[in-house]
Amino acid sequence: MLFFAAMYLIGVVEEDSRVIHREVVPDLVSLQSAKLDLMLAKQSLSILEVRAFSEGTREPRDDPVSLARKAGELIERNRDVVFDERLGSRAAQVFRSTVTALQKLEEVRERVRSKQDDVTLALDRFGQSLIDLINAMPTEASRDAAGLISGAANQADAVLQLGYQSLGSLDGAENTDEIKAALASLNKSVNDSFLWIQRNRVSVDQVFPGVLDNVIAPLFEDLRSLITSSGKLYQLHQQRVQAEGQTRELILLSLDYVASIETQLSDRTAELQLLRNRLMSELESSFTFSKWGIVVLSFVLMIIVLLIARYMTESVSSSRRLLERKITERTLDLENSKESLMRALSKERLAQAELIEKQNELYQANQALSQSLDQLKRTQVMMTQQEKLASIGHLAAGVAHEINNPLGFILSNINRLNEYINDLIAIIEQSRGWLSSGEIETVSLYAGRLSEALEQYDYEFIRDDLPSLIEDCVEGGARVKEIIQNLKDFSRADNSGDTFEHQNLRKLIEKTLNLLKNETKYTSQVELVCPKGLEIDLLPGPFSQVISNLVINAVHAIKKAERKGLITIIVTDTPESVCVKVSDNGCGIAKQHIGRIFDPFFTTKKVGEGTGLGMNIAYDIIANRHGGKIEVVSEEGTGTEFCIELPRQQELVVQTAMSA
Known part of the structure; x- marks a missing residue:
């Protein structure tokens, strides 16, 4: 309990510290950052107010558009810090409008500068035309015509000088009335010169034919172009003055919004400072209370630890004695278990030996069965063969009769063949005796006696009967062979081969x-x-x-x-x-x-x-x-x-x- 109480006091102090760091410090840091950003924005707006309407050259960092965009980014970044959401949104919108207006003002100024350059070029061309006019005047001109030409030249020179003065007035003009007066004076001078030329056109043409068309007419064409450019320049100056007015109003409005936001930030900073001071006071009180509480709790905790240590010592001693007793009992149990295990192991070995003996007996019985099966198969084959031989024995008389029939007529035919052979041998021996004795002197006599011998032994019958006797013997032999082969095939031992x-x-x-x-x-x-x-x-x-x-x-x-x-x-x-x-x-x-x-x-x-x-x-x-x-x-x-x-x-x- 004391430990938890101490932890509670420490937790209270830590919680107050976390509240300060979580709720006050980030807000103060954000407000300080926002105030710094507002100072930078205000500084940018001040520089913008001075430099937005100057015509001189600027550094890139002093560009009005860049300054306005930078100030707008600073305001946009701190919108979450401003408590008035409408004020923050409106300020951001005003700054975006200011940037747009400044961009438009720069565009108008650029167009005015471009148009002023066009007017300057027109005046330069007009001056060059005036010089060309003076150079074109002939030396033998009459005094009147020369006076007219000189008058035209003087008139044109006056227009030129007035044009340069008007451009100078435009650069320094503060409002549209001044611009309008300068451009009106220039236009009046150009128109008067043009009318003067038209009134004296006939007189000049009589003295200097073609001068007006070739020299003065282009001169006054440039004057007309100058009048047109002057009118457009006037319109552009009006647009520039309007854009500068709008931009000035937006800049002033932006400064007002920045001032309002600064006021809100100052109020919020003051509130947060008060809250921070109050929380720091509470934190200090909690810390003081916690410090003494922790001291007291530490003393009490030390006493409790000593008591617990004493109790633990006694408990350890008791547990040690109990553990020694249990170890002794467990050792006895293990000894008993070991003896039981040894007895079981002996029984297992005996059972295994009996099993091996049974396996050997089964193996021997299996071998005996295999031998009996082989013997049975051999007996079956022998009985099958005996049955076949019994069938052959039963068939023996019939087979013998079947063999005796062809053998009978084969033997009969052989006897007849033997008689035929003896007769033929006798004929041959008689013929040899006749030939060796010399009794027969002529072939015809020999042929006659041979014919008598052939008739005596019936040679023609023997000749006709011999082929049939031989054929019958061959057929009888084939029949006997077939019967014997069939009997051999039938009686062949029937085995696994x-x-x-x-x-x-x-x-x-x-x-x-x-x-x-x-x-x-x-x-x-x-x-x-x-x-x-x-x-x-x-x-x-x-x-x-x-x-x-x-x-x-x-x-x-x-x-x-x-x-x-x-x-x-x-x-x-x-x-x-x-x-x-x-x-x-x-x-x-x-x-x-x-x-x-x-x-x-x-x-x-x-x-x-x-x-x-x-x-x-x-x-x-x-x-x-x-x-x-x-x-x-x-x-x-x-x-x-x-x-x-x-x-x-x-x-x-x-x-x-x-x-x-």
């Missing part, structure tokens, strides 16, 4: 059907409907195995139905896919078995007649390895239809079967 190939689908199906010909020819009629040029990306071996399984199953179903069978293979295509439908008119499949037809090891055949993997392998080949579909529709007692849908092109033209 097989790649997709761009194949003619019709030719591929025909090769498969050729292998099954002996299986189907005694039980069923096989019809293939497929476009000849249909190309598709597929795995040739696996796809042939699917067709073979479907056809063999169809043959078995037809045998079970005990009817003349019909197996139809219809191939249709779209820009995106190819559909292969294999249908038969066999015994069909029971409804309860259709849902399990593609399950592994599912079969309706007797034990030992089938493995139950054929349709499962077909599904894997079509759906998983080709990315297609295989569906079955069957009605028991009527027949079965399998529909295979394959994509026209694989995403990769060449890829492995496993990646497909």
Whole structure:
């Protein structure tokens, strides 16, 4: 509280000081500056009053317009200091009018000076014309004519002298009456001279022909110009006198306004001085009171500080003891926390070791699963191959029969070829014996015996039969080769190395059907409907195995139905896919078995007649390895239809079967 009281006393003194500096000092400074500006303005107006109407040369700083503009700027700058706004505005307006009037007066004076220069030039030209007139007078002139010319010259000289006197009067004229009198005297003199010349024109022309027209007439033309210039000069002098009067009135009015503003400034300065003195007195009283108050407060504050220091010392000691106790307790807590942390860390390490052990176990289990998966894949490949080999074993009898037929007639033809060769060798040996024994002396005899030998061995028949025998042997060999190649392609091991190939689908199906010909020819009629040029990306071996399984199953179903069978293979295509439908008119499949037809090891055949993997392998080949579909529709007692849908092109033209 004491501190705030002391601060309050100091604040009171500072506030009084700020009031003086904020309200009084700036106004006093502004008033002093304004008074100084008014003194300068008044001085400028005094100089202006003296110099505004003088015709002598002036310094640039004494120019009336510059003086009036300077005084106006001083008044305009201190308009905010003048309390009477109307007075300040009117004073500024008067000074602006004074500047305008002085500018106009200077313009009129300049025009008067210019016109006076014109009159002076006219008088000079008139004087020169007078000299020319005198020089033009002939020496033998008669006395009368010479008198007339002399009179004209004297008259002109009088006009010239009067003109110079008039100009001198104009320069010193104080009012328009004097100017008017001087110009009227000049005009009267010029007019009298002009009239005198006109009255004596005839007399002068008789004595001096052409003098008036060539000399005196131009002289008086200059006199007329002088009269005109004198009239304009008079008008300009009138304007100058009016402008000087207005300017003088404005200057006097400006001085009055400056005096009024000075009076207001003096009154305002006196008021501010009184206010300053009063505030300084109050400030002195406040300072005295504050000084003693601060002394008392300082003493009290010192006592309070001592008491607070003693209290703080005791408080610090108490706080120190409390802090030491808390530090001790905190140290014990930290020791306990450290032990707990160590126990938790040990548990964490044990858990981490168990986790690592579990990870190792999982890794080993994963490795075992990978090995099992690899083994399963190898087993699947082996089972697929075994199923294929089982199909080949089932086809073996039919394939052997297909091979025996061409081999039979090949062997028969070879026996006949052997007989033909022996006959031909016998003919050749007989011919060689005839030639070497010398029994035949002439060619005709040799030809006769040779003809007999050829007829004996039936040479013409041998010659005609040999090409057909050889052609039949070639065809039989090609048939055997084709059957063996198809069997080789069909039995080729199906592994991940097989790649997709761009194949003619019709030719591929025909090769498969050729292998099954002996299986189907005694039980069923096989019809293939497929476009000849249909190309598709597929795995040739696996796809042939699917067709073979479907056809063999169809043959078995037809045998079970005990009817003349019909197996139809219809191939249709779209820009995106190819559909292969294999249908038969066999015994069909029971409804309860259709849902399990593609399950592994599912079969309706007797034990030992089938493995139950054929349709499962077909599904894997079509759906998983080709990315297609295989569906079955069957009605028991009527027949079965399998529909295979394959994509026209694989995403990769060449890829492995496993990646497909």
